[in-house]
Amino acid sequence: MENNRINGNDLIAIGYKENHAMGVALKINKKRLGYTREEMLNHFKMVLTTPEQYLGDKVFHPLAEILLNIERIDAESIQLKTDPQDYAIYGEEHIEEGARKQMNTAMKLPVTVAGALMPDAHQGYGLPIGGVLATNNAVIPYGVGVDIGCRMALSIFDLPASYVETHADKLKEIILQETRFGAGHGFLKHERIDHAVLENTLFNTHDFIRNLKDKAWTQLGSSGGGNHFVEFGVMEFAAADKNLGVEKGKYLALLTHSGSRGLGATIADYYTKLAMKLCKLPYEAQHLAYLDLNTTEGMDYWLAMNLAGDYASACHQVIHDKIKTSLGAELLAKVENHHNFAWKEQHNSEEVIVHRKGATPASKDVLGIIPGSMATPGFLVRGKGESSALNSASHGAGRLMSRTKAIKTLVASDLTQLLKDNGITLLGAGMDEAPMAYKDIHTVMAAQKDLVSVVATFSPKIVRMANDGSRED
Known part of the structure; x- marks a missing residue:
């Protein structure tokens, strides 16, 4: 045909x-x-x-x-500004034109105050992934993203790095036993875990959210598809970090990446459609439809967004607690940060709504985690509070090619060899998540040296991802 x-x-x-x-x-x-x-x-x-x-x-x-x-x-239609406001771009030479075009459109919105584009940026829906946008009392559902509150969580254990090699089978068994992956996947009733997040009053008072409680309970403690992962690896501190209380050395660590699952996706879909119905923008900006926070609809989304963020955090907490218990280790330090969210922050002495769609908060001295890929290092970083970047940094390496292109063009034997060369055991995942589909994390980090400083390096060793082709970016 x-x-x-x-x-x-x-x-x-x-x-x-x-x-x-x-x-x-x-x-x-x-x-x-x-x-x-x-x-x-x-x-x-x-x-x-x-x-x-x-x-x-x-x-x-x-x-x-x-x-x-x-x-x-x-x-x-609501009229856009004739020309986009100026905004900072980091790693400009590595950012595709589609992402630049989307950011330029966002900078024409009448509610836009400031913006920035991170070095891992690539085209998405509405605001590009890697885009940061500050608005005046307005929240953009697609500026937050579909996977609301998606985050990184890192646990550093009191076990040496050599544990990865000496107890590889045990670590592999723990990951397979204590995690569950893929869009729509969750736990049976007898497997479910209670958590304080399920007691949020919105589950009882908000008609739309009330209908999502069973889905939230079913998927609590599970991970999504696409680039979400749970992995054991080696955390290396080149120098002691007094604030974290971790001495110089190499440690066993657990790193996870996932978000608010079906709860967040359903909230995002509902409020995106509502925003597009209430906020009529020109065609090129339709996915940037926004809700005024002085309206009932705007405040309802804000509350639902925050619930989804808390839920995403609870999912990571459940995963880390279950694995820590199975491992029988003590925790030296834990770090967590999120993206795909909107925050009320100060910019030029005024309160603004800062959307970070695939961007890491990086205010002065704030810790964050920036992963590479299944076969490249990630970094524990400390923010420098760069105002031109709206106190932000990248949320990862960023895609170099689409999932479809990766599946069609990358060779499985090349991935197998790369994993072998780096001593990595991969559980699940498809060619769409191969490291070759991503930008060079070292190039991305070099482009944001003014935004963050590196505290420690994480090298993945046992990696689990979804293998069902699902995606929850």
Whole structure:
């Protein structure tokens, strides 16, 4: 069958503009109606030329209707600023044009105060992943992201680094026994664990959230798909850190990356659609629809977002507690930080809402964790409080290629050899998470030396990820 895929550039070439009509046309094309690509393009051109003739057409009538009303729709849309505000870019030479274009659009919003782009940035929905945006009393659901409150958690144990080699089978068994992965996966009723987060009043007072309690309980303590992981590795401190209370040396450590699971995804989907309904923005900015925090809808999302963040933290706590118990070790230090969230912070002496979509908080002396990939090091860092970056840093290495491209182009034997060379045992995961699909973490770290300082280095050794192809970025 001939590929019917048509993109925005194809529609522009036959006369369409980047507006809501283009969006409707692309949705119609996704239905794959049996037409060839050329036939679809010819229909789209004819509808554009004489939309009134297609008002009764069962396929193209939505496009005809919007074309006949496009001037009114554009006039009713909230107007963007003519030019984007200036913003800081770190590692600019390594950031794709799509991410820059998305950030430029975000910097035109009437509520935008300031912004920054981190060196791991790549294109997403709405705000690019790696984008930081400060707004005036407004929160953007897609500026937070789908996996609300996604975070890193690190436990450093009182065991030497050699434990990874001497007790490899035990560590592998612990990870397999105490973790569960993948979109939609969770625990049976007799396996569930109670936690204080489930007592949040929203589960009893908020009609929408109330219906999500069982899902939250089922998935509490599980990990998502995509780039989420649980891994044992070696934590190396080149010098003692008095604030953490850890001496110079190498230690066994546990590092996890996951978020708010189905709870957060459902909240994100509901409030994104609500924002897009209430906040009519031009086509190129539609996924940046925002909610005023002085409105009931805005405050409802804010409360739900914070619940999802607390829930994500609880999931990590359950995982770390279960593994610590199975390991029978003492904890030397624990560090946790999150992204895909919005915070109320001060910027130029004014309160703003700072969205960090795939960006790590990096205020002065604040600790954070920036992972590389399954075969490259991660870093425990201390923020420098750089105001031009809105006190932020990258949340990882950042994707170099899409998941689809990685699966189609990367070779499994190359990944196997890379893991062997680095002494890494991989449990699960697919080629879409191969290290070659990511930017060089050392290049990313070099681009943000003004944002964070490195406290210690984490080298993964036993890595578990989902192997079902699911994603929860």
